Amino acid sequence: MFEIFGIPSNALFSQLLIGLINGSFYALLSLGLAVIFGMLNIINFTHGAQYMMGAFAAFLLLNNTGLGYWGALIVAPILVGIFGIIIERTMLQWLYKLDHLYGLLLTFGLALIIEGIARNYYGSAGLPYAMPEALVGGYDLGFMRLPIYRAWVVVASLTICLGTWFVIERTRLGANLRAATENPTLVRAFGINVPRMITLTYGFGVALAAFAGVMAAPIYNVSPQMGSDLIIVVFAVVVIGGMGSIMGAIVTGFGLGVIEGLTKVFFPEASNTVIFVIMAIVLLIRPAGLFGRTV
Amino acid sequence: MNKTFAAAALATVLMCATSHAQQINVKIGVLTDMNSLYADDTGPGSVAAAKMAAADFMKDHPNVKVEVITGDHQNKADLGVNIANQWFDVEKVDMIVDVPNSGVALAISQVAVQKNKVFVGSGPASSDLTGPKCNANNVQWTYDTWMLANGTGKAIVKTGGDTWFFLTSDYAFGYALERDTAAVVEANGGKVLGKVRHPINTNDFSSFLLQAQASKAKVIGLANAGGDTINAIKQAAEFGIVKGGQKLAGLLVFAGDVAALGLPTAQGLTFTETFYWDMNDQTRAWTKRWHEVRGVMDKWPTMNHAGVYAGTLHYLKARLALGAGEVDGKTIVAKMKELPTDDILFGKGTIRADGRKIHPAYLFEVKKPEESKYPGDFYHLRATIPAAEAFRPLKDGGCPLVSG
Numbered sequence: 174m175f176e177i178f179g180i181p182s183n184a185l186f187s188q189l190l191i192g193l194i195n196g197s198f199y200a201l202l203s204l205g206l207a208v209i210f211g212m213l214n215i216i217n218f219t220h221g222a223q224y225m226m227g228a229f230a231a232f233l234l235l236n237n238t239g240l241g242y243w244g245a246l247i248v249a250p251i252l253v254g255i256f257g258i259i260i261e262r263t264m265l266q267w268l269y270k271l272d273h274l275y276g277l278l279l280t281f282g283l284a285l286i287i288e289g290i291a292r293n294y295y296g297s298a299g300l301p302y303a304m305p306e307a308l309v310g311g312y313d314l315g316f317m318r319l320p321i322y323r324a325w326v327v328v329a330s331l332t333i334c335l336g337t338w339f340v341i342e343r344t345r346l347g348a349n350l351r352a353a354t355e356n357p358t359l360v361r362a363f364g365i366n367v368p369r370m371i372t373l374t375y376g377f378g379v380a381l382a383a384f385a386g387v388m389a390a391p392i393y394n395v396s397p398q399m400g401s402d403l404i405i406v407v408f409a410v411v412v413i414g415g416m417g418s419i420m421g422a423i424v425t426g427f428g429l430g431v432i433e434g435l436t437k438v439f440f441p442e443a444s445n446t447v448i449f450v451i452m453a454i455v456l457l458i459r460p461a462g463l464f465g466r467t468v
Numbered sequence: 469m470n471k472t473f474a475a476a477a478l479a480t481v482l483m484c485a486t487s488h489a490q491q492i493n494v495k496i497g498v499l500t501d502m503n504s505l506y507a508d509d510t511g512p513g514s515v516a517a518a519k520m521a522a523a524d525f526m527k528d529h530p531n532v533k534v535e536v537i538t539g540d541h542q543n544k545a546d547l548g549v550n551i552a553n554q555w556f557d558v559e560k561v562d563m564i565v566d567v568p569n570s571g572v573a574l575a576i577s578q579v580a581v582q583k584n585k586v587f588v589g590s591g592p593a594s595s596d597l598t599g600p601k602c603n604a605n606n607v608q609w610t611y612d613t614w615m616l617a618n619g620t621g622k623a624i625v626k627t628g629g630d631t632w633f634f635l636t637s638d639y640a641f642g643y644a645l646e647r648d649t650a651a652v653v654e655a656n657g658g659k660v661l662g663k664v665r666h667p668i669n670t671n672d673f674s675s676f677l678l679q680a681q682a683s684k685a686k687v688i689g690l691a692n693a694g695g696d697t698i699n700a701i702k703q704a705a706e707f708g709i710v711k712g713g714q715k716l717a718g719l720l721v722f723a724g725d726v727a728a729l730g731l732p733t734a735q736g737l738t739f740t741e742t743f744y745w746d747m748n749d750q751t752r753a754w755t756k757r758w759h760e761v762r763g764v765m766d767k768w769p770t771m772n773h774a775g776v777y778a779g780t781l782h783y784l785k786a787r788l789a790l791g792a793g794e795v796d797g798k799t800i801v802a803k804m805k806e807l808p809t810d811d812i813l814f815g816k817g818t819i820r821a822d823g824r825k826i827h828p829a830y831l832f833e834v835k836k837p838e839e840s841k842y843p844g845d846f847y848h849l850r851a852t853i854p855a856a857e858a859f860r861p862l863k864d865g866g867c868p869l870v871s872g
Contacts, residue, residue: 181682183682184679187678188675188678191674191675191678195674289503292503292507296508296724297503297504297505297506297508297511298694298698298722298724298725298727299695299728301727301728301733303730303733304706311706311707311708318708318712320706320707322706323674323706392703392706393671393672393699394695394699394728396695396728398505398695399671402669402671403671434675437675437679438675438679441664441665441666441675442666442667444666444667445667445670446667
């Protein structure tokens with residue numbers, strides 16, 4: 174064992190790994206935000222509440238229908254995605270042509286309402302959600318014990334993130350989608366139903382948030398405010414990565430997770446501030462974000 | 469003849485009514501956290517408890533009219549002070565009760581002094597409220613950091629947990645809890661190996677837990693509360709901390725936190741409280757009523773809720789004893805200290821010169837899932853700490869009200 178800056182190498186490696194795991198959540202959530210902003214130009218402040226809804230849906234499915242974690246991983250995002258589609262159809266679609274601020278205010282208000290309702294019925298302390306049997310336990314890596322569940326989180330998050338990136342950047346569907354954002358009228362002239370595509374994109378972005386929520390349920394406290402605690406950090410991640418940049422969201426998500434993890438070793442008190450310090454620096458040097466295109 | 473008789477009777481009744489039972493009006497403000505991290509431990513449940521105390525007292529004393537109003541301080545000291553000022557000046561509130569969050573409570577206790585009203589702090593934890601910051605308008609009812617540290621810390625050191633590592637919430641309450649616990653650990657021959665201070669409302673504790681694990685301390689003391697405690701315990705299970713031979717000590721845990729963790733995760737956790745809903749027939753009957761007033765069946769009253777009920781009731785007793793007319797806050801608190809306390813939730817007790825309410829404390833251990841027979845069946849009672857030993861000795865607090 175050797176030391177780096179007075180920290181034993183074992184501790185350092187384990188913190189790097191932990192950072193990567195937390196980065197998985199940041200990446201999943203900021204991916205959804207980036208998709209929604211990139212394609213719809215909506216700053217989706219409801220994202221945290223939708224993440225919370227995913228976790229609550231998992232809890233309710235388990236307790237009312239007996240559907241366990243694996244089922245919830247599929248069903249909860251679909252349910253919450255449908256909820257997102259309803260929101261898009263009834264409210265958001267009228268705001269695309271207006272300033273970003275209107276979408277932000279609407280989604281922020283919705284987030285407060287959803288959180289308030291959840292708190293009214295379930296209180297603020299939180300709900301229990303057990304880990305699926307198959308993922309209990311851990312691997313001994315020598316320098317730390319890696320819980321199986323955390324390993325699963327990293328794998329699942331990477332798969333989803335890269336899959337989404339591939340679909341949007343490398344397939345025909347993604348090409349249509351990006352074209353529709355640039356010039357909806359022209360794309361419509363090719364016979365493509367643009368409004369429906371936009372609606373489904375929003376539904377997908379929301380489903381991603383809910384997916385992250387189900388992933389979080391066994392390890393984080395499932396409470397109404399779980400989303401609002403996280404959403405601010407995730408927004409900072411998106412801003413650093415570059416608003417609307419898919420790859421930017423993924424890379425910064427993981428990267429900031431690691432930086433935050435290291436801060437927890439060297440200067441724990443600053444661990445919830447470090448991301449915002451980075452955000453301020455990035456905004457000063459590259460206002461469009463690390464991966465953003467300057468308009 | 470009949471008429472004369474009737475008039476005489478009426479006059480007599482009127483005379484009796486005015487001379488015998490002069491109406492006393494009391495207004496009580498429940499200042500609490502209605503929406504955030506402490507809302508289940510206090511919040512609407514505290515409002516229900518205050519209303520129950522008011523209703524019970526009015527039933528026995530029809531000449532006292534008690535009104536209960538509610539405010540949400542949102543865990544912000546400035547907002548809490550604004551509400552308290554408005555209540556005392558405009559709304560004519562006589563007493564403020566509950567006030568979770570030590571930061572807000574320390575500010576409110578100053579307002580109570582300035583306006584010469586009463587503050588019954590059943591929610592705040594900091595032992596400074598009856599220590600250096602004590603005053604003559606203030607009673608701290610339910611618990612404090614010294615009591616938590618003494619109860620849990622001593623018990624764990626005595627069963628062999630003599631090396632500690634703290635995960636501490638990075639604000640006044642966390643510091644107080646860490647300080648008081650470390651003192652108890654060291655006084656009993658234990659050693660503190662290290663600590664890490666995490667920001668309040670931390671989502672992921674894995675980094676901190678790994679540091680605690682690396683310290684090789686036998687006990688990891690959680691000097692935090694609410695969601696932070698829940699997250700830390702949930703994630704400690706994942707990293708195999710308890711299986712690896714280290715023990716978790718939740719220094720402030722409420723029944724609601726146990727419910728949020730679920731028994732499979734929370735089992736074996738040891739901590740100190742001054743009330744448990746399932747202690748005896750009286751507390752069970754009270755809890756049944758509390759459920760009805762609160763309007764939910766799947767929440768359990770915490771020691772804070774019990775403190776609001778008992779504190780309000782004792783305040784009303786003292787207020788009644790002083791008779792009708794204007795009575796200032798200091799006089800009422802002096803009366804509260806003079807009268808012995810007696811209620812169905814905490815039993816018989818006293819209030820000390822420094823404002824500290826004295827009652828027994830209990831060391832509980834969370835049951836295994838298979839031992840829990842019905843909803844809310846959470847704890848084994850492991851030890852009872854007698855009232856005389858449960859709280860910091862009067863002379864050690866540094867309260868200016870205590871002479872000598």
